[in-house]
Amino acid sequence: MAELKADVLVLGAGMVGVSAALHLQKQGRDVILVDRNEDAGDETSYGNAGIIECASVFPLMFPRDPKLIFQYALNRSPNSLYRISELPEFLPWLLRYYLASTPARAMQSAMAEWPLIQRSLVEHEALISEAGVPELLRRSGWLKLYRSQDSLAAAVRDAERVKQYGVPSEILDNKAITAREPNLTGDFAGAVYWPTPGFIADPGALAKAYAALFVRKGGRFVVGDARTLTQESGGWRVNGASAREVVAALGPWSDLVFRPLGYSIPLGVKRGYHLHLKASGNAVLNHPVLDSDLGYLIAPMNRGIRLTTGVEFAHRDAPPRPIQVERALPRARALFPLGEPVDAQPWMGARPCLPDMLPVIGKAPRHPGLWFDFGHQHHGLTLGPVTGRLLSEMMTGTTPFTDPGPYSVERFG
Known part of the structure; x- marks a missing residue:
């Protein structure tokens, strides 16, 4: 088979990699998109809450409250969840996360990410229009429920804090919650x-639609193994x-590229799970809803109501342990009338995170022609x-x- 040649190879066909390939293509580059799967968006980008979080200032x-x-x-x-036996493996990363979360450093990360967050929905809207899939985007916003007065008061303070950045919000009492979500049941403080955030009813389908647009515009999508990457004369x-x-742009697998090349980048993972369920009877969920004090979210996906969990700290490739799904399911059933599962078993994915909760975007300092685009934490979509x-x-x-x-990757030395 004749060798394929291009200007740029993009490794990873999740939301981050597909988007990079599309934008490079727009800049006139001939791009080959490479992934170990035959379809785009089948890994981390498949499983998330579906929220384009343009309000997340x-x-x-890491929490500072003792x-x-x-x-x-x-x-x-x-x-969150972890196993004591695995603590030595991820404790050094957690320590760096904690140290990067002082009020001053957290504000520094927020202001660094804010230009990206501000443009996030605008950039999606442009690609969604070009890809011809407007039905995947809903302009519904989302709800965060609070069951205690203390947690609600903290949330109200946070909402007031972000208003200075032009991000609107609305505080709801129980009557207003019922008006927006008539099928929710529970004792809420507010x-x-x-x-303003957009909602994607099928995140995996959106990544596939972007990949299809890339191919329609002349891009090539091939199955390949990033571990075979080699540097040679000229490329x-x-x-x-x-x-x-x-x-x-391999998300939580980016270490398969940077580590053999000698880069020490503190890439960690936060694992998470989801399960789709039918809605019982005629029950309808209008928005993604976070049950903040109980640590789970439900979202009205095309496949069914998606129940997503909090964070599991574990090795990226450890066997799935859907304990958080098992714990959240009865709580979610008490909140919303859920029927039978649509999935045979819970899905598991890994969020790629750097301690300062900022991605690595830019050139590798010691290898000409190598670029990084990973570590988007909870905001890959x-x-x-x-x-x-x-x-x-x-x-x-x-x-x-x-x-x-x-x-820049140089921030890690």
Whole structure:
């Protein structure tokens, strides 16, 4: 078989990789998209809450409240889970996460990410229109429910805090919650409604639609193994494809590229699970709904009501342990009338995270032609298109729409 040649190889066909490939294509580059799967969006990008979180000014940092930290340490938080036997493996990363979450450093991360968050929905809207899949985007916003007065008061303070950045919200009492979601049942202190985020009813289908657009515009999508990446005179090679430049956009598997090349990047993973269920009778869910105090979310996906969990700290490739799904399911059934599962078993995925909750975007300092685009933490769906645009501007010498400095790999030494 004749070798495929291009200007750029993009490794990884999740939301981040597909978006980078599309934007490089828009800049006139001939691109080959490489993934181990035959279809785009079948890994991390398949399983998420479906929210394009353009209202998320402040990233999810390590808590500073001693009571919360104690709760996490005792494995009593509904938002996280870990095994004591695996603690030595991820404790060093957690320590870096904690140190990066001081108020000053957390604000620094928030302001660095804000230019990306601001443009996230706009960039998606452009690609959705071009891909011809407007039905996948719903402008419903989402709800965060609170069951205690203390947690509601903290949420109200956060909502007031983000208003200075032009992000609107609405505080709901029980009557207003029922007006928006008549089929919810529970004893709530209140809720915060975030109207501006978009909702994708099938995140995996959106990644596939973007990949189909890439192919329609002349791009090539091939099955290949990123572990075969080799540097050669004049460029890079993966399996039977070669190019002058290569982009590592492999999410939680990006270490398969950077580690053999000698880069020490503190990439961690936060695993998560989801399960689709039917709605009972004529019950309808109008928005994604986060049951904040109980640590799960339900979202009205095309496949059914998607129940998603909090974070599991574990090795990326460890066998699935859907304990959080089992714990959340009776709580979710008490909140909303759920029927039988649609899935045979819960899905598991891994979110790629850096300790400062910022992605790595930019060139590798010691290998000409190697570029990084990974570590989008809880915002892979949200940030894929906007970081793809930024990366393409950097790679083609176009003036970047925002300063890429905060996302440089050199920040880790």
